Amino acid sequence: MEKYIEHTLLKQDATEKDLLKLFEEAKEHKFFGVCINPCYVKLAHENLKDTGVKVVTVIGFPLGANKTEVKVFETKCAVADGADEVDMVINVTWVKDKKYDLIENEIKKIKEAAGSHNLKVILETDLLTKEEIKEASLICAKAGADLVKTSTGFVKNGVGAKEEDVKLMYETVKPFGLKVKASGGIRDKETAEKMIKAGASRLGTSSGVNIVK
Secondary structure, three states: OHHHEEEEEOOOOOOHHHHHHHHHHHHHHOOOEEEEOHHHHHHHHHHHOOOOOEEEEEEOOOOOOOOHHHHHHHHHHHHHHOOOEEEEEOOHHHHHOOOHHHHHHHHHHHHHHHOOOEEEEEOOHHHOOHHHHHHHHHHHHHHOOOEEEOOOOOOOOOOOOOHHHHHHHHHHHHHHOOEEEEEOOOOOHHHHHHHHHHOOOEEEEOOHHHHHO
């Protein structure tokens, strides 16, 4: 189970002490990685180099409404600071308005900036219909993303990852070789196992320690 988990801390009021604790827990439990805000990538890299724990950060977080140029710059900075993977938030308005060319272009540019580093695209499934989830997943595949991800966890009254959404995303992108990251609301082992069974290869959660224990 631990190899599925990206140990996550994206709270606005997280202190350096909280982050250092996160890093130690990730090392202790041999989690796949940690997921932290961009300004802490360098700190994470310094604390986790040579441990096998990956440094994951977020781009355009949490709304996804930044200009493409800003997201590209964020990505370049994150990689320069030592990020192993980047999780960008899709522009949900563009999905709703069916501006698929803009979405595809943005993902391509961010993937180019990420280079060989994995790019995940956060769809924010709480805000999308099933058809929109499928269409957005297809665009991610077409644009060269490596994984599609359910949620930021920041939608007010949002559920986060749902089994049916993970399964839909998995079935949509599997033929193209992409994987799925389930994130948002995964707080216990039972839920984690359901997400993996539905097709998730990664789990973004702040409850990783509880899950593996």
